Amino acid sequence: MAHLRESYWSTSTTENRQSEIYGPFDATRDRRYVRSLSIYPEDESNPEIDTIPIAPPAAPPVPDKDHPYYRTEYPSEVWQIPREASIEPLELKKPVTVDLLRWSRVSDEPADEGMSGLHEFFFVTTVCMAQLCTQAGLGQTLAIIHVIGSTWGITNPSELSWLIAGYTLTIGTFILVAGRLGDVYGYKRVFLSGFLWSALWACLAGAAGGSAFALVWWPVAYWAFSFTLCIVAIIGYYAIPSAAHEREKPQTFRAWLVELDIPGATAGVSALVLINFAFNQGHISGWNEPCIWEALIVGGVLMCIFIMIECHYAKNPIVPLNALSPQVSLILGAVACGWACFGIWSFYTWQFLQVIRKLSPLLTTGWMSPIAIMGIFASMTTGMVLHKLGPPVAMLISMLAFTAATALIATVPEDQIYWGQTFVGMLVISWGMDMSFPAATLLLSNSVSKKHQGIAASLVATVINYSMSIGIGIGGTVEAQVTRGAVTKERVLSGYRAALLTGVGLAGTGAIICIALIVAAKLPVFIEVQKTRRREAAVMKREKEMATPCYSCRSCRNGGSTTVGSHAGSSVA
Structure with a gap:
């Protein structure tokens, strides 16, 4: 397991070869003269330090154990400070604070090395099971929806539709949130947690409908589904390779809010839920009910707030609307x-x-x-x-x-x-x-x-x-x-x-x-083709005129020594 220790930072300037120690490194300080970034070893008394020229690459790099990585206070920006780079002044467009980007190595080998054909088969199959199980959960409820309704005394099809609408609402609402959690805490961890979470609630859904000994009753379908999800999670634990590197987790509450875009996610999820509630409950309670319109209006306002947050305030938007x-x-x-x-x-x-x-x-x-x-x-x-x-x-x-x-x-x-x-x-x-x-x-x-x-x-x-x-x-x-x-x-x-x-x-x-x-x-292609054809037609017409003898004007009527094209644009009659 690789470990990147705590370090102190210093800057070197062209005016002064002395280094000033402080942490974290503030790239805005004397940024016109900053030439290098130095990492002090654990033993601060050791005069030998590792000086690294500052040369941010054009694109975010792939982390690697031989180079330290840094990122700015804007989470979307990741900088590599290579050990060998041309010493050029760092021109900053905006004030930034460069912090240490920690990483840990889960495996000594890259994730895609050493995977056998059988291992790859189980890996791909397990990942595909996520989509299959999502649809299976929907299909099994559709098949027995009236049986479930009769258990609870629900015969109105409009009310039964909530069993389906609520399921797809939950999936659609939290996909982007789950993706961001995977970015921060690791995709494998979130993937397996999702299977186990679904298995838990499938088991509880079955328990809510009947006794564990009623083997011919509809809850068995949910218990079987829960068991299947657990099996997939277990296989996935061994079949899905661990990521070679893990993104830095937020260390403070503020960093957690920014990294996960909690304000934007809260506004977006709330808006989607309220709007969906209005559409699916409106035909049950009646659209003349005040609560339906209140939910729709509040949902619309929250959606506007979500758009505003994502476009203007979120440093790491969950949906980059500007893009x-x-x-x-x-x-x-x-x-x-x-x-x-x-x-x-x-x-x-x-x-x-x-x-x-x-x-x-x-x-x-x-x-x-x-x-x-x-x-x-x-x-x-x-x-x-x-x-x-x-x-x-x-x-x-x-x-x-x-x-x-x-x-x-x-x-x-x-x-x-x-x-x-x-x-x-x-x-x-x-x-x-x-x-x-x-x-x-x-x-x-x-x-x-x-x-x-x-x-x-x-x-x-x-x-x-x-x-x-x-x-x-x-x-x-x-x-x-x-x-x-x-x-x-x-x-x-x-x-x-x-x-x-x-x-x-x-x-x-x-x-x-x-x-x-x-x-x-x-x-656009059609318009360009038409322009090209018109240009070609004009050129052909011009060439034809240049090759046609002129007999119409007085100067050429007797001899016909010139062509029609030679008089183009002239007023000779």
Whole structure:
């Protein structure tokens, strides 16, 4: 385990070769004359010191055990002070305080060395299980949602929708926060903690529904899920390599607030929760209830405060809004529309099959199984589509898949056989899910600077999960307005169809946004091609005129010794 000791700092100037000891090193002090930074050994009486010329690199370096590293009071800035560098004055654009950036080495070998094929297989599989388990938690609740509701005496589908909306709300709200925790405390630690936390609450959810000895009761599903999560966490502990270096942890409460962007995270999370509560509770309590509008208004105000904090006050923003271009808003808008549609499709397709078609949870799951098979095929071909057609076109295809699949379920006759619109809808929806995420991630990565590309996938995942929750709320509002509390089969079916058609409209809006993105990308090229063609046409016309004998003007009428081009722009008649 490497250890970097406490040190005293000194500066050397061109005016005075004497060194002044103090700590930490203040780079603003006599910065016009600062030439070097010296590290004193543990034995301060030893006159030998290690003097290091100051020469910040153009890009943040990768930590390495042979060089000390420093960072400024701005957490996004990391400086390396190499032992061999040209001695040049340090020109500072702003006052900074350079502090020691501590690091520890967990393993004596790099994380990617010595990994066997089997080890790599378990590593990749374990990481992929995070996405699978997230969706499994959603799917298992959807399958038995009415069974759970009957246990607690909840028969209103609008109230049952909170089981799904609340789950996706929690995931979407805390993705960025969890990412920042991983930055500070280590990704492996946060990854495994997430599995264990989910396992704990899955176990508690099962315990809340029945006795531990009721092996044929729905809580068994949650206990089995909890057990699976624990197994994945155990395998991940051994399969996931430990990071070679660990970011410095905040040492003070103020540093903790700045590093984790606690003010911004608090405002953002609170805003998302309140806005989502308004949309998902509005159709249950009624939009005329003051608490709904109060939640919506306060959520909107908090969102404005979040934007202000991230743009102007946060030194290490959890979402670098200043780095996002207007195109990013369109991309995320399309993702939001498509996945809000998918949230509606997921909830109301299950309701249609179980409530209208009277299928059991197990049979409904069987009817849904083609999604997994087609999803594998869609995932394998998405890379080729992205390579051949580009991310904007892939995004458009995914939006059209969301639209078509939802339209098929919205218009399917009540008594139609499974192999009709229902089966086709299951096949089509897979393309929407499996093409939109990678396409949106690539589009977003290409729309931001290189240092902010890492947050692209997090933003897309946040929008996906949050939009599913909001979509369920929007669908529930439409359904409530259509059914008006009626419980007849015809009115309930009409409410389902209205909600699904709302999803069609949302996905269609996403498709329109994708078309706009494609046009915006192609328009400059089209304009340039047209300009080039006009220039070429003008040159060809000029050459043709230069080669055509002139007989029209008086001076050339008899001999025709000149050409039309030679009189271009002249007033000779």
